[in-house]
Amino acid sequence: MNRKGRKGEDALRKAKGGKKGGSGGGKYGETIEGIINMNRDGLGFINVPGDTESVMIPVQKMRGALNGDRVRVSVMRKRRPQSGKLEGAVDCVLERSRKPHIGILIVRGKKVWAMVESRTMPYDIRIMCEDPAHLPTIGGQKAADGLKVAVLVKEWPKNEPEPLGVIVDVLGKPGENDTEMHSILAEYNLPYRFEPEVENAAEKISEKITEADIKARKDFRGVTTFTIDPADAKDFDDALSFRKLDNGNLEVGIHIADVTFYVKPGTPVDREAYDRGTSVYLVDRTIPMLPEKLCNKLCSLRPHEDKLCFSAVFELNAKAKVINQWFGRTIINSDYRFDYEQAQEIIETGKGPLAEEIKTLHELATIFRKERFDKGAMNFERPEMKVLVDENGRPIDVTRKESKESNWLIEEFMLLANRCVAEHVAKHCKAKDPTFVYRIHDNPNPEKLEELRRFAKTFKHELGDTGNPKKVAKSLNSLMESVKGKPEESPIQMMALRSMARACYSTENIGHYGLAFQFYTHFTSPIRRYPDMMVHRLLAMYMDGATSQDKDYYEECCQHSSEREQLATDAERASVKYKTVEYMQDKIGKEFEGTVSGLTEWGIYVEVEPTKIEGMVSLRDVTDDYFVFDKDNYRTVGKGTGRVLTLGTKVKVRVLRANLEQKILDYELAEVIQ
Structure with a gap:
């Protein structure tokens, strides 16, 4: 069945490719290889290697290529008159997409x-x-x-x-909730059930901790230890221990579930964890990387249970300077399980279980945090939406996630462990040039920074000096501070984030720009991230005197893990989008006050109150005026009425359509309030 039609497809299939040129791409007659992106009209787009530009492929020149396929494209003409884009034609499909x-x-x-x-x-x-x-x-x-x-x-x-x-x-x-959530997972090629072979293998893993296991580890069971996690969490993969030393210094232990003690390389559970790469967190469920016996029971650092850990233990002075550090295998018994809200209340009031310990750790974390930002760490992130659902998965409210001091407390100590593990392997490991799994983040894209500079200027904001990476961070942080609470905050923040490289895993260490760390890895979440399992294994091998491991093998694992992480992130966002559209389905025809959050040549994006759910007013749907997007001044102007819409303009909109299948929310402009 063909609902869209394939006008000219026969001619398309007979068409010959363009001139064959070099493989660099982007110039008339040259060829480009890459992944094609397709829109709902059947147009294809492929990025030019080493450039921010893309080549557009008309429907008649797609040659049967589909979204996500790896293709070879010939650049057919320099510029398309209407859009100014390069135009090309698919020569052949090299590989079909594996995404269903x-x-x-x-x-x-x-x-x-x-x-x-x-x-x-x-x-x-x-x-x-x-x-x-x-x-x-x-x-x-x-x-x-x-x-x-x-x-x-x-x-x-x-x-x-x-x-x-x-x-x-x-x-x-x-329409059934499970079906729709499974559909999102399947769309991103993410599994949502374990095969019997994997479940059976997990069930056979022994839960017994032997005397030999205990003797081979440092015993922290007598040291005050606790966890802080979300209220609904079940997989507690990190705990903190705290004690004052006789010399006046403080000892903080960062204890991480010893997953690799139980999950051996090459076993069914390990192979499945590698394939998945990460746990996936949808609005109403978690799709774990490991079977439940491991993630929620055996490896979860539940209170009042002996648990095996791989730990990073630090001696710190009162100014949060690391005096000594130790890495190794431990056994712990957590005294208390806090959620973030409970820990936050203790920080704010100074009262509650382990109040003195939490207060001191909070003071140390505050110092760590300030030092990071002073050294050039990025100090902004886009607010996340939180959808609350009932027992049937139906959305009942939409709010914004808040990150408070209790979150920062845990974050800073996890960052400390991750940074110091990476630095220890790179600098102090006996193996020569040890292969390791780093979490890296490249410098921002200079061209995109200039786009941000021009964009910010339309709102009379200045992006400062971007002459070197540290100055970029200072300038970006200053810009974000200047727009805080203003109508243009969200779009400027979004454009700033787009100037950033995407963090990923690699055996080649280039540092982590966003955190301002020269060395960084992921060590602290092996229950939910496979790279952390690789890090645990490599660290253990090097501590036991092993030589450097196969770099090509681990680089391939890094690339796979980065790809799986991105798929999981996309699926998580899709589930939020689905649930926000579902939340608005019974509000068709209702009016809401809102704020203009984005402008394009085809529509006006509006966030409605109080949920901040964003939808689009299509300019084609506006019947009482003719709106035109003024790109230079970033505003939309009504030619008939003279109405001007800019970021932050208060409007009233009517919910027009809520398309669950495509996760699209359409609004209709009812009134311009301001």
Whole structure:
């Protein structure tokens, strides 16, 4: 079935590619290889290597390429008159995307296809199936008419009107909460159940802690120890211990669940953890990296239970200077489990269990935090939305997440452990040039910083000196402070974040720009991140005198982990977007006051009160005026009425549409208040 149509597709398939040139890309006649991005109109876009520009591929020149495919593209003309973009044509599809498409299965006689609703897939997919009676059963559900399925495109033969694919998962009835959350996970190629082989292997792992295990470790069971986590957390993978030493200094232990003691390399549980790469946190559920026995029981640092840990222990003076440090395996018994709200109350009032310990740790963390920012760490992040759901997963409220001092307390000690572990391996390990897994963050993109400078100037804000990385950080922090609480805060903050590189894992250490650390790794969350498991293993091997490990192998693992992390992040954001659109579904036609949060040539973005849920007013839907986007002054002007909309303009909007499948929220402009 072809709902969008494929006008000119036959001509497309007969068209020849452009001139073959070099492989650098971006110039007329040259070829580019890369991943193609597709919009709902069927247009393709591919980034030019080493450039911020992209090449646009018209529908007629896509040659059957689909979103996420690796393709070779010839640049056909220098600039497209309408958009000024480079234009190209797909020469061939080098590799089909491994990400499935989500659709509703339609069975009509012998024909079976998936009707796809996606902003990046304008075609339905014909299912490769000779007999509908033999449709697959996956996860205990048989594929059937009307059910949601995940489909992987295999090919697009020249004479077929749609791509051909196979069903890789049966997700359930459309509209049911589990079905929709599983659909998001499947869309990003993220598993949501463990195979029996993995569950059985986890169940066979012994829970017994032997005397030999205890003797091989430092015993911290007599030292005051506690955890601070979200109220609904079950996987407690870090704990803090605290005691005053006879010399007047303080000892702080950062104790991390010893996951790799239980999960051995190459076992079914380890292979599954590697494949997943990370736990995934959707609005209403956690998809763990490890089976429940490990993440919520065996490795979770629950109070009043003996637990095995891999620890970083620091002797600190009152000014938070590290006097001594020790890394090694330990056994602990946590005295208390706090949630962040409880710990925050103790910080604010000075009263409650372990109040003196928490007060002192908070003072140390405050010093660490100030030192980081003084050295050039970034001091801003985009606020996250929090969706509250009932027992059935239905959204009942939407708020903004708050990060308070209790969060900072834990954050600073985790940063200390991660930084010092990385520095220890790099500087003090006996192995020559030891291979290690670093968490790296490159310097900001200079071109994007200049875009930010121009953008900020339209609001009469100045981005200061960006001559070197440290000055960039100081200037960005100063800019963020100057826009705080103002209408333009959100878009300037968003553009500043876009100027930043994406943090990732690598065996090549270039430091972490955002944190202003020369050495940094991820050591503190092995229950939910596979790179932390790799770090534990490497640290243990080097402490035991091993030589440097295979760099190529670990670099491949780093790249895989970075990719899985990004998929998990995308899925988490998609679940928030889905639930916010679902929250607004029963509010169609209702009016809300809001604030203009973004402007483009096609629409006005508005955040409504009190939830701050953002939707778009399409300029095409405005019937009482003709609005034009003034890019130079970053405003939208009504030609008929003279109304001017800028960031922060107070408006009243009406909820027009809430498209759950595409996670799109449309508003209608009802009134310009200010």
